[in-house]
Amino acid sequence: MTRSNPTALTPAAFxxxxxxxxxxxxGYEIMVEVARQSGDGLRLGPTTLYRTIRSLLNxxxxxEADERPDPAxxxxxxxxxxxxxxxxxxxxxxTERLRRLVAVAETKPLSAPPAxxxx
Amino acid sequence: xxxxxxxxxxxxCRLYGHLLAILPGTFRHxxxxxxxxxxxxxxxxxxxxxxxxxxxxxxxxxxPDLAEGAAGEWRLxxxxxxxxxxxxxxxxxxxxxxxSATLLGFLTLPSSNVTHYGVGLLxxxxxxxxxxxxxxxxxxxxxxxxxxxxxxxxxxxxxxRLEGGPSRIRLVLIxxxxxxxxxxxxxxxxxxxxxxxxxxxHRLTDxxxxxxNYHSFNTFQAGMVIIGAxxxxxVYGTRGRxxxxxxxxxxxxxxxxxxxAAILLALTGQLxxxxxxxxxxxxxxxxxxxxxxxxxxxxxxxGFWCGLACALVWATAGMVMDLTLISRLAGTAxxxxxxxQGLVGAELAACAVGNDVFTWGKVLLALPILSGGLGVxxxxxxxxxTKARPPVESKWGRALVVPxxxxxxxxxxxxxxxxxx
Numbered sequence: 001m002t003r004s005n006p007t008a009l010t011p012a013a014f015x016x017x018x019x020x021x022x023x024x025x026x027g028y029e030i031m032v033e034v035a036r037q038s039g040d041g042l043r044l045g046p047t048t049l050y051r052t053i054r055s056l057l058n059x060x061x062x063x064e065a066d067e068r069p070d071p072a073x074x075x076x077x078x079x080x081x082x083x084x085x086x087x088x089x090x091x092x093x094x095t096e097r098l099r100r101l102v103a104v105a106e107t108k109p110l111s112a113p114p115a116x117x118x119x
Numbered sequence: 120x121x122x123x124x125x126x127x128x129x130x131x132c133r134l135y136g137h138l139l140a141i142l143p144g145t146f147r148h149x150x151x152x153x154x155x156x157x158x159x160x161x162x163x164x165x166x167x168x169x170x171x172x173x174x175x176x177x178x179x180x181x182x183p184d185l186a187e188g189a190a191g192e193w194r195l196x197x198x199x200x201x202x203x204x205x206x207x208x209x210x211x212x213x214x215x216x217x218x219s220a221t222l223l224g225f226l227t228l229p230s231s232n233v234t235h236y237g238v239g240l241l242x243x244x245x246x247x248x249x250x251x252x253x254x255x256x257x258x259x260x261x262x263x264x265x266x267x268x269x270x271x272x273x274x275x276x277x278x279x280r281l282e283g284g285p286s287r288i289r290l291v292l293i294x295x296x297x298x299x300x301x302x303x304x305x306x307x308x309x310x311x312x313x314x315x316x317x318x319x320x321h322r323l324t325d326x327x328x329x330x331x332n333y334h335s336f337n338t339f340q341a342g343m344v345i346i347g348a349x350x351x352x353x354v355y356g357t358r359g360r361x362x363x364x365x366x367x368x369x370x371x372x373x374x375x376x377x378x379x380a381a382i383l384l385a386l387t388g389q390l391x392x393x394x395x396x397x398x399x400x401x402x403x404x405x406x407x408x409x410x411x412x413x414x415x416x417x418x419x420x421x422g423f424w425c426g427l428a429c430a431l432v433w434a435t436a437g438m439v440m441d442l443t444l445i446s447r448l449a450g451t452a453x454x455x456x457x458x459x460q461g462l463v464g465a466e467l468a469a470c471a472v473g474n475d476v477f478t479w480g481k482v483l484l485a486l487p488i489l490s491g492g493l494g495v496x497x498x499x500x501x502x503x504x505t506k507a508r509p510p511v512e513s514k515w516g517r518a519l520v521v522p523x524x525x526x527x528x529x530x531x532x533x534x535x536x537x538x539x540x
Contacts, residue, residue: 027153028160045184046157047142050150051191079153 009094012044012052017061017083017091024065026078053081061087128162131174135181141189144413144503288371289357295431296349302438303342306472341532342476345483348528349431356521366408366417370424373404377425378432398493401425405494409501418498419491423522426490434479441472484529
């Protein structure tokens, strides 16, 4: 889930944490929400979703909710996940890291036209 | 709330459910249902929104996702341990490779030294695999997951279906060993008759003394010790019922069938195919045992019992054939045997039968141990592909005691035979 930078989350993990910050969700809801909040930029497949969820569970950033919805409203076999305090802290840290990164990016002349080639 | 799925979506989900088999067992056991549920939701939403095109789009995304996920999970499992801490896959693969490599040397290199070292390494690989299996399963087994449905998985429905099966298979195995014992003694009686000088060297009063004296430890004594070990392991190693009976039941059944197939192939002169069948049976038995129990460790046991039954069936049938056809064979293939070149009549028959006995002895000595190592390969596959969940408490520790003792005896016999006379 984490890369060489110990505080950095993978995009998928971060997106899932952001979705769960809004409340408990099951797998399909997470997939739909991730696609929506990323503007369809990140579409998680079922296997990737649950591989990431497994990593987040192992890291203690999310856990499985014990309470199930009313059986008349939903399938009892679904698993619901929620954010842990550690997960909320990790999401905040990642947000802050990205904010600093964006601040650095904004100081760079990224929108300037490329320099003309010299012959 | 259970939604009735359109048939196309239903079949789509079934197909995807089967494809999930490519994921490693432990990850699949934990997440196959949620993954399938998410896929079902995706399919249903896509079908309702865009019809068949939507379904195709879901598959276009799901297939690469599954392939990439499977590759990642297997890489994790095989290189890091990942979600398969329960079994050290690397240990097993090394042992299986070692067993296979030594078998290759044993079969292809005729040098007696190489053969001796090959059998020794085989024995070591097999006994290590069996012993480590017991150690890991007994002491390293974490508590089983207690998720929804785990109580149902713990119910031993297969054992109920197989009620009575273990007793019958056990009786057949013990009967086979006793039959082999009778034939073995009879063969030597025939040998003594054919070559009276042999009888002097095999007085029964000297047998017990000679067993402990390796300088005089010959084929007859070695054979008696091997048969004793076979009888012991058949009586005391097959008492398990329920889940612990699965490896030896699968192994003995597969080994028995493979032994019969090997005889047919040997009779038609297809010796290479015979060896392939014997070895493939061990892998198959491991696969079945691993698949039935969900544990790689059971593969070693399945392979061990397969090798034991296969060697026993093969050797017994070989003895029957030798004894039945002894007068005819003396005038045919045996006469051209390099080992017995220059001999005729009774001496030729005694030499050829004695040579066969020696070959059976080697197979009886090595095959169960080797097959234990090969069974690990099948066990790996079986545990990976099965939907069976590992039991809460492994019983393999107890089931392994007798096979390990058996392997120890075989190694002692091998050492006694190999030491200089």
